[in-house]
Amino acid sequence: TTHWAREQQLVREHPELAVDCDPIFLRDGRVWTSAGVTAGMDLALALVEDDVGREVAHAVAQEMVLFLRRPGNQSQFSVPLWSRQPSTDPLRAVVSAIHADPGARHGITDLAAHAGLSPRHLQRRFTAELGTPPATYVEGVRIEAAKRALAETGHPVETIARRYGFGTAxxxxxxxxxxxxxxxxxxxxxxxxxxEHT
Incomplete structure (x- = not known):
């Protein structure tokens, strides 16, 4: 893998390689590659874990103030990294409501009420301004919240699923x-x- 902006260059210059620019880092046998500077930090922690174990990798991450290592198969195009920020107040209100309580009701009618727009008009404006439909954005925010809860708490998966709007495990x-x-x-x-481990 490499940074998404260099994918075509890598494919052109090295046709013998299988290039996948979705993951932030990849391992293929003894060869490890990453998508950029911060992805390289994730890769470095993965190398530490592979060599000496998870506990040492966690200690290194803590010392470097890299709270958690992201999984290598996390997409370079995940919603939190790549969604545009809203440029108008109605959509700022919608995005704020989603982030304030990811597990709340965030159907298109609920979100339209936050924006003071019709559901259809909100759907069009949200997709145009943020580059993703409202439902996809909501799911991305919920997944990020669930990831934090899984990493930072001992709550059962079923409880986390209910708390963050998924309903069931x-x-x-x-x-x-x-x-x-x-x-x-x-x-x-x-x-x-x-x-949590200690």
Missing amino acids: ETLRRAFHRRLGVAPSDYRDRFRSTR
């Missing part, structure tokens, strides 16, 4: 597999904070 599991390629329980096992 199965719905949360499907969303994690679709977005991250990993089950919530596996994510917790890999990325629980040092404090």
Whole structure:
């Protein structure tokens, strides 16, 4: 992998390689590659974990103030990294409401009420301004909140699923597999904070 902006250059200059510019880092046998500077930090922590174990990797992350290592298969194009910020007050109100309480009701009618717009008009404006439909944005924010809860707390997966708007553990599991390629329980096992482990 490499930074998304260099994908075509890498493909042109090295046709013998299989290039995948979605993940932030990849391992192929003894070769590790990353997508950029901060992705390189995630890769470095993965190398530490591979060589000497998870506990040492967590200690290194804590010392470097890199609270958690992101999984290598996290997309370079995830919603929190790449969604545009709203440029108008009605959509700022919608985005603020979503982030303030990810688990609240955030159907298109609820969000339209925050914006003072019709549901149809909100759908068009939100997608135009932020580059993603409201429902996709809401799911991304909920997944980020669930990831934090899995890493930082010992709450059951079912409780986290209800708290952050997924309803059931199965719905949360499907969303994690679709977005991250990993089950919530596996994510917790890999990325629980040092404090929680100790």
